[in-house]
Amino acid sequence: MRVIVVGLGIQGHKRRAVADSDVVAVVDPFHAEADFKSVMEVPLSSFDAALVCTPDEAKGTVLEHLLSNGKHVLVEKPLLNDDTASLKSLGELAAKHKVTCYTAYNHRFEPHFVRMKDAIESGILGNIYSVRMFYGNGTARLVRESAWRDQGAGVLPDLGSHLLDTILFWIGQPKTPFKVISAHCFENRTFDHFCFGSNGEIRVELEMTLLSWRNHFTADVFAEKGSAHIESLCKWGPSTFTIRDRKIPSGRPDENTTTLVQPDPTWKLEYEHFKQLCLTGAGNIDNDIWIDSILREMTDQSLKEFG
The missing domain is CATH 3.30.360.10 (Dihydrodipicolinate Reductase; domain 2)
Structure with a gap:
């Protein structure tokens, strides 16, 4: 499987090391080792999947681009959004294109x-x-x-x-x-x-x-x-x-x-698990929806009670 690494911070370096020879390109707007500054620049014919290791606010746009173009995605946790509908739409997009959208919980x-x-x-x-x-x-x-x-x-x-x-x-x-x-x-x-x-x-x-x-x-x-x-x-x-x-x-x-x-054996084991999921298009977006709802509820409660 040909993969790209999107975001070359701490997690991106770990994912790149584990994926090893599967990696065909690295995307990062600031890192000198990157092959591309934006995921939009990467030729779609050159890869099958992406390991997304960007800051939280960038994930939605990156995932939408990848999934809508039929690319499997492993994205670093947490996958959060302002509303449940946005996460559901990512799941629907993955299902429509028969690709995996998997949030990594190593x-x-x-x-x-x-x-x-x-x-x-x-x-x-x-x-x-x-x-x-x-x-x-x-x-x-x-x-x-x-x-x-x-x-x-x-x-x-x-x-x-x-x-x-x-x-x-x-x-x-x-x-x-x-x-x-x-x-x-x-x-x-x-x-x-x-x-x-x-x-x-x-x-x-x-x-x-x-x-x-x-x-x-x-x-x-x-x-x-x-x-x-x-x-x-x-x-x-x-x-x-x-x-x-x-x-x-x-x-x-x-x-x-x-x-x-x-x-730590978890990074390699999770990457192998992800590759197996890509064979069927299975993902875990329902888990993200539940986790996101609890985290948002806890945030609201804590701000009301503790400021």
Whole structure:
């Protein structure tokens, strides 16, 4: 498959490295290594798919051009818009031209995320009571000094979109509405620490921050027959997955832990997944519509309550 990389920032460099010999051109209006300054300049006959790694505000125009010309698209998360109709129209455009529109959520390919999904779906944990996740990095200063990142809702769409997609991956859409728990602008103009959740049949709590000076991720799933826990991601390793078997009426549980020390495998696995999707034209725009609706609702709630 012949691909172009649109946007040669941090993500664009990663995507280009993984796609390797599939890459036939790079598009970036400012980067010296780019072959073209605009995606409109790239001959349509020269490529089959695009890896879109642009800032959020540029995505809509770029995707519309690519999809309407029958090109498969992998676009960096989050795929957000001012209204649901705009996202639906992208899905309709992809369906009309029988091409894939896939928003990249590489954490789905973390080995321990897959283990968690398998544990939940296998029934080994029994009824799920609570899912809690924390995702933090220390990029507050970098975001504040960026020409485009310290705007909008800050950390909420950046890391919150990952956590919402993980909820979809593990348990599907919660039926109970989400509510903001806390929202802060400790160092940045926009939110650099945010927490929200859903208090339904399965309790969900999602916390994200740009103020975790050591990059970290944790997930805790508490359930009827035991619990399951993730500590860290492969890229920050070591990463552990622990299953605990509940003792009734009480007592120290049996525990099984798998520890990984390895390079991040998710980028390559996701690219291979994308290429498989391109064979059928399948995509994940419905996930984007749900994630976008929750993020916009949380933004509105937080601005009303916290300013």
